[in-house]
Amino acid sequence: MAEIRNYTMNFGPQHPAAHGVLRLVLEMDGEVVRHADPHIGLLHRGTEKLAESKPYNQSIAYMDRLDYVSMMCNEHAYVRSIEQLLGVEAPIRAQYIRTMFDEITRILNHLMWLGTHALDLGAMTLFLYAFREREQLMDCYEAVSGARLHATYYRPGGVYRDLPDTMPQFRESKWTKGKGLKQANEWRSGSLLDFIEAFAQDFPTRVAEYETLLTDNRIWKQRTVGIGEVSPERALQLGFTGPMLRGSGLAWDLRKKQPYAAYADLDFDIPVGTNGDCYDRYLVRMEELTQSNRIIQQCVTWLRSNPGPVTVDNHKVVPPSRQSMKEGMENLIHHFKLFTEGYIVPEGEAYAAVEAPKGEFGAYIVSDGSNKPFRLHLRAPGFAHLSAMNEMVKGHMLADVVAVIGTQDIVFGEIDR
Amino acid sequence: MSAITSYLKSLALLELLGGMRVTIGYFFKPKFTIMYPEEKTPKSNRFRGLLALRRYPNGEERCIACKLCEAVCPALAITIDSEQRDDGTRRTTRFDIDLFKCIFCGFCEESCPVDSIVGTDVHEYHMEERSESVITKPQLLALGDRLEQQLAADRQQDAPYR
Ligand code: SF4
Numbered sequence A: 001m002a003e004i005r006n007y008t009m010n011f012g013p014q015h016p017a018a019h020g021v022l023r024l025v026l027e028m029d030g031e032v033v034r035h036a037d038p039h040i041g042l043l044h045r046g047t048e049k050l051a052e053s054k055p056y057n058q059s060i061a062y063m064d065r066l067d068y069v070s071m072m073c074n075e076h077a078y079v080r081s082i083e084q085l086l087g088v089e090a091p092i093r094a095q096y097i098r099t100m101f102d103e104i105t106r107i108l109n110h111l112m113w114l115g116t117h118a119l120d121l122g123a124m125t126l127f128l129y130a131f132r133e134r135e136q137l138m139d140c141y142e143a144v145s146g147a148r149l150h151a152t153y154y155r156p157g158g159v160y161r162d163l164p165d166t167m168p169q170f171r172e173s174k175w176t177k178g179k180g181l182k183q184a185n186e187w188r189s190g191s192l193l194d195f196i197e198a199f200a201q202d203f204p205t206r207v208a209e210y211e212t213l214l215t216d217n218r219i220w221k222q223r224t225v226g227i228g229e230v231s232p233e234r235a236l237q238l239g240f241t242g243p244m245l246r247g248s249g250l251a252w253d254l255r256k257k258q259p260y261a262a263y264a265d266l267d268f269d270i271p272v273g274t275n276g277d278c279y280d281r282y283l284v285r286m287e288e289l290t291q292s293n294r295i296i297q298q299c300v301t302w303l304r305s306n307p308g309p310v311t312v313d314n315h316k317v318v319p320p321s322r323q324s325m326k327e328g329m330e331n332l333i334h335h336f337k338l339f340t341e342g343y344i345v346p347e348g349e350a351y352a353a354v355e356a357p358k359g360e361f362g363a364y365i366v367s368d369g370s371n372k373p374f375r376l377h378l379r380a381p382g383f384a385h386l387s388a389m390n391e392m393v394k395g396h397m398l399a400d401v402v403a404v405i406g407t408q409d410i411v412f413g414e415i416d417r
Numbered sequence B: 001m002s003a004i005t006s007y008l009k010s011l012a013l014l015e016l017l018g019g020m021r022v023t024i025g026y027f028f029k030p031k032f033t034i035m036y037p038e039e040k041t042p043k044s045n046r047f048r049g050l051l052a053l054r055r056y057p058n059g060e061e062r063c064i065a066c067k068l069c070e071a072v073c074p075a076l077a078i079t080i081d082s083e084q085r086d087d088g089t090r091r092t093t094r095f096d097i098d099l100f101k102c103i104f105c106g107f108c109e110e111s112c113p114v115d116s117i118v119g120t121d122v123h124e125y126h127m128e129e130r131s132e133s134v135i136t137k138p139q140l141l142a143l144g145d146r147l148e149q150q151l152a153a154d155r156q157q158d159a160p161y162r
């Protein structure tokens, strides 16, 4: 009898379903995966090391680029960690703005995941619909921060600017005019909060559409039910967090277990799965879309009725307003000091984590009492999830590898850092 | 009983037809895409695009070579040289921004005490040689001159928030 050997093949790093630059070395037995070996590091940019050479505030811009589909959540973890060290707390309005944008980020991330996951498994339409909604939310990002993706909006001690009272509007053109123009600008006539409210009111119908397209679809079920099962015990041992853990049936969510920002005052539920397979994790994330939408609605209501400052009144940490900077010597000195040297952070260490869309994203800072971190470590949820790749795909077919990569919601920016 | 109904449902392809109804519905609805580049999506007045240097209404450049933007830039994209002019004021002799390094974080605009360096709403540009990624002071000022009206209007609108 002929000798049969397993066949080793590369999946990625240029594979469109590898979600970035994942290189997976697969040992195949026919079409069955015997062993999967993920190789990482192709997107390593040395963010942690880079942060050691910059004043604290300057690294905020680099936090966006870690998990580049949930930008503001990364900033939130970093900023909270600095706030812990400094002993300042953002004003309540800033906390609500952060909460609202964390949830907008969650929807952004889950829509991206939904679109690409479905596209990988053969459902093209959903990708287009998901991006339509993402576009609206990225306009919210742009309205507050000036950038659609890499916002650099959170600051230790609050957020950079308050929410704007106007939204940019479509201009008349050859194709968009009259009724079409009016329709395009329908949500944009008021403030940003009006826009977000209109979006939040409309969003449940959109989620219902996504569900019609996927939830009962037989092809979708064949591709996801029973694929990549993880038991609750194993999920804990592997260090899973976020929807990956909740899909296995453990109701662990930092927003409930260690409430930060304004989550303690808000009403929302934590969905959990039962079987821990790709389909359950899909259901969990779909429900999270709805729950995030609920949180956003509550935040909008609160923010409407509670105007106030969005940064602390401590000019050792937050620069004074432009007007006062131009008028007062003292403020000008603060301004120059903050933008050159930054602020001095007391010696010590702090770890702060947020429930990012993918799981627990944490920032650990060691300070030696200077204006730059002595060491910054970032805990990326994707890293723990990717480590379980072998366990999740072993014994499955090659095509299921794509389903597992999708369900892990891998983004290489945060894994390679 | 439920097994029979679910079997019948599955045989009737109900869930697939439901999905198709959604897509066919969109087939007859107005499109939500736009005709880029003839038509563009609206941009916020806080948009941080290509950088530019502004002038005062009397034509004098605003930048006083304080080098705050150079110090605050996390990507070290800005290079400034300065000297005293004959009229006694301090001005830059060189102001280079490397667009390959710039991450468009907006810190320079935030730091500038005289509103000189600003992020414009230009998001589409190209270059033909690698070396053209470094934009120089005349280019930055020219861009600022071209867009001054828009820039001033945007800053004024956003002033209460900053
Ligand atoms: S936008 Fe940011 S990276 Fe670009 S030049 Fe200004 S400070 Fe530097």
Ligand code: SF4
Residues within 6 Å of the ligand: B062, B063, B064, B065, B066, B067, B068, B069, B070, B080, B111, B112, B113, B114, B115, B116, B117
């Ligand atoms: S652009 Fe502004 S911050 Fe930069 S050197 Fe000139 S005045 Fe200073």
